Amino acid sequence: MSNQSQRSGHRIDHALQACDPVADGAPAGVGLDAALALLVDTIVNEPRPAARRRRRLPSRARLALALVATVASLGGGAALAAKLFVPTRTGHYPAKWTFTAVGPGELLNPRGTNFRAVMRALSREVSYPTGYGVWRERVSWWADPPDTWLPIPSGEIRGEFAASAFCAWVADWRRQVTDGSQSAAARDAVVISGALRWKIVRAWDPHPRTSVPGDNGSTHPSQFGWMIPYIQAVGAGDLRQVNRLIAGERFSGDFLMYGQPVPSLKSPRVILTGRRFLRYLDRETS
Amino acid sequence: MNPSPKSFERLVQETRTDLLAYALRRTANAEDAADVVSETYLIAWRKLDRVPSGSHARLWLFGVAGNVLRRGAERDRRHMALRERLADELRDAIPTPQHIDADSGTATGTLRAGLASLSPRDREVLTLTAWEGLTPKQIAAVTGLPANLVRVRLHRARARLAARLRNAGTSDADRDDAPSARYTTKMSRT
Numbered sequence: 345m346s347n348q349s350q351r352s353g354h355r356i357d358h359a360l361q362a363c364d365p366v367a368d369g370a371p372a373g374v375g376l377d378a379a380l381a382l383l384v385d386t387i388v389n390e391p392r393p394a395a396r397r398r399r400r401l402p403s404r405a406r407l408a409l410a411l412v413a414t415v416a417s418l419g420g421g422a423a424l425a426a427k428l429f430v431p432t433r434t435g436h437y438p439a440k441w442t443f444t445a446v447g448p449g450e451l452l453n454p455r456g457t458n459f460r461a462v463m464r465a466l467s468r469e470v471s472y473p474t475g476y477g478v479w480r481e482r483v484s485w486w487a488d489p490p491d492t493w494l495p496i497p498s499g500e501i502r503g504e505f506a507a508s509a510f511c512a513w514v515a516d517w518r519r520q521v522t523d524g525s526q527s528a529a530a531r532d533a534v535v536i537s538g539a540l541r542w543k544i545v546r547a548w549d550p551h552p553r554t555s556v557p558g559d560n561g562s563t564h565p566s567q568f569g570w571m572i573p574y575i576q577a578v579g580a581g582d583l584r585q586v587n588r589l590i591a592g593e594r595f596s597g598d599f600l601m602y603g604q605p606v607p608s609l610k611s612p613r614v615i616l617t618g619r620r621f622l623r624y625l626d627r628e629t630s
Numbered sequence: 631m632n633p634s635p636k637s638f639e640r641l642v643q644e645t646r647t648d649l650l651a652y653a654l655r656r657t658a659n660a661e662d663a664a665d666v667v668s669e670t671y672l673i674a675w676r677k678l679d680r681v682p683s684g685s686h687a688r689l690w691l692f693g694v695a696g697n698v699l700r701r702g703a704e705r706d707r708r709h710m711a712l713r714e715r716l717a718d719e720l721r722d723a724i725p726t727p728q729h730i731d732a733d734s735g736t737a738t739g740t741l742r743a744g745l746a747s748l749s750p751r752d753r754e755v756l757t758l759t760a761w762e763g764l765t766p767k768q769i770a771a772v773t774g775l776p777a778n779l780v781r782v783r784l785h786r787a788r789a790r791l792a793a794r795l796r797n798a799g800t801s802d803a804d805r806d807d808a809p810s811a812r813y814t815t816k817m818s819r820t
Contacts, residue, residue: 356788360745360760363738366651376719383668383716384642387675388635454776485778496774504779564749598786615785 432456438497447499448547454496460484466501469543470509473516473532482602483508502544503567510539511599514574514586515625521583522629536578539571554595570598591619633678641681642671645688648762652695654720655761664717670695689771692762696754696772744794752787755780 361367436451452462463484472480483504513536520529539545540552549567556566565572573595577585589595600617601624616624649670653663673694674681681687745753758764758772766784770777 356756356791357760359737359741360756363741363745364655364761366654366761371650371654371720372647373719373722375722376716379716379719380642380646383671383713384639387668387672388638496776500775500779564747564752600782600786602782615782617786617789 428457430455430457432459432462434495436495447497447503449498449500449502451495452498452501462498463501466498467505469502470506471535472509472512473535476512476516479508479512479601480505485602499544499548503548506539506542506544506568507598507600508602510536510571510574511601513539514578514599515601515628517578518583518586518625519629521581533578533581536575539575540568545571565595570595574599587622590622590625638675638678641674641678641687645691648688649691649695650720652692652762655757656699659717660720661714661717663720664713666695666698668713668716669698673698686771689764689768692758692772693774740795744791747794748787748790751783752790755783756787756791759784 430453432452432454433456434451434453437449438451452459456462467480467483513532517529517532517536520526520532545552545568549569551566552569552572553566554569554572555563556569557563573589574586577589590599599621600615601621602615646667649667650663653666653670654660657663657666670691674691682690745756748756754773755769758769759766764772766780767777769775769780769784773780775783
């Protein structure tokens with residue numbers, strides 16, 4: 345994140361702090377203490393589900409297992425590595441009501457030994473234009489290091505790749521139009537026009553819309569609804585409208601690219617969006 | 631965490647202020663906040679051996695409370711009398727929406743409306759940052775997303791809110807017809 349966007353981020357955070365509904369801290373008082381104490385009293389009298397008791401192996405079996413482990417460790421690293429393998433796939437799926445928050449798909453263990461390989465496999469669900477492979481690689485960055493112990497729905501990962509691939513196709517379409525390569529631009533436009541039929545888009549957001557109701561009469565685009573204006577502008581061959589959308593406000597937030605690592609910045613990566621992204625794309629084209 | 635009533639009491643003592651504030655910021659009224667707090671602690675009691683120790687316990691509880699909020703109507707409605715008592719105490723201890731509105735300036739109203747216009751995902755990372763004071767790494771522990779993805783979301787959410795505020799312009803800034811803060815910032819229960 346650039347210094348400028350970090351500064352503006354702080355401004356937003358400070359402004360939000362000023363409208364914190366509990367700005368003076370959580371309520372306190374003797375009555376509240378008593379009510380909470382009663383609640384705690386009642387809760388601790390609730391039966392807890394019995395903890396599963398691990399069956400202890402008979403001593404002979406334990407001895408045999410220890411021997412096998414010793415032999416395996418002496419026998420070579422491969423056998424030991426196989427023993428230490430932590431699977432990424434869990435075989436569990438989130439409840440449907442959580443889709444809007446976390447995305448659909450199998451829950452994956454980010455600390456799994458093969459998490460990055462699974463992520464790469466998921467990324468192949470969508471294609472990138474030729475020469476944009478690095479965009480795909482950079483999306484994988486956010487899973488490194490795996491600093492959460494909670495499982496991640498595979499849809500979250502697939503959705504991030506789908507958004508990134510969509511932006512790459514639009515970026516390539518801009519380049520082809522600017523270069524006057526009509527046939528290549530037409531090919532890109534076909535891919536872009538089909539983006540709403542991509543597997544993860546249909547699974548997560550079967551009815552994408554540019555405007556869905558939020559709280560108090562507000563609206564926002566559905567999960568992939570922000571793609572629609574880009575698809576329409578590309579379909580109409582309207583480069584200026586695409587530029588307006590990238591630099592604009594309502595549909596520019598999801599149109600982004602993960603930049604190169606910048607070790608000197610606190611946030612290790614630059615995320616390009618809005619006008620800065622447009623300037624970057626223009627530089628790449630020229 | 632050791633699953634004993636004593637360690638549960640300690641957990642409640644250490645986290646009650648933060649959890650109460652979390653619930654009040656995201657619910658429409660004291661009843662709903664009391665519901666969220668009591669159900670979150672009920673789940674914590676049942677899964678006490680899975681609650682991480684130290685400062686991570688608070689993050690774990692935020693994660694559970696977030697799920698309780700999203701689940702909405704399906705909440706466990708047991709111990710109604712106790713919840714009502716907790717709600718009564720909360721109602722007495724916090725300013726009413728009218729008080730909040732009266733205290734609000736027009737800029738605050740515009741900001742609340744802007745925040746309300748964001749998607750629940752955007753609002754979650756923004757409010758966890760600004761109100762709960764969490765870092766991306768801590769938000770990762772609450773939401774179960776990698777910290778770097780949280781950073782990306784935060785970046786997007788800030789950009790969107792800034793854009794909404796710019797769009798609101800001065801004409802809208804003069805109006806403060808946004809409902810109370812707790813209503814406006816209520817998380818979506820979809």
